[in-house]
Amino acid sequence: MANIKRLFKNEVTKKILLFFNENPQSIDTAKGISIWVGCDADTTQKSLDKLVKEGILVNHKTSSIDAYSYTNQKDILKKIERHIEKLQ
Numbered sequence: 001m002a003n004i005k006r007l008f009k010n011e012v013t014k015k016i017l018l019f020f021n022e023n024p025q026s027i028d029t030a031k032g033i034s035i036w037v038g039c040d041a042d043t044t045q046k047s048l049d050k051l052v053k054e055g056i057l058v059n060h061k062t063s064s065i066d067a068y069s070y071t072n073q074k075d076i077l078k079k080i081e082r083h084i085e086k087l088q
Helices: 013-023 030-037 040-054 074-087
Strands: 059-060 066-070
Touching: 013 030, 013 040, 013 066, 013 074, 030 040, 030 066, 040 059, 040 066
Parallel strands: none
Antiparallel strands: 059 066
16 A cells, blocks of 8 residues: 555545545445545546555446445554544
8 A cells, every 4th residue: 555645645636535534434436526526537537546556445346337435444544544633
């Protein structure tokens, strides 16, 4: 997994991480997440792909749609939570 601090340097990725931290049970499409975080769909998709690659999000891929959710790996969630606390 990447350095959490580095992930928060990208504004879109930061908004996605904050969204899922506040809504850990959410599952949504890239389009839906782009609306929630107020960013264009293409930029949001790139950040989502990166977060899936890093193991922070899970891609629930079906034949017709991709939906994303937060990981359930407690060590990753704790690192993200600690970093968010430092931001406040």
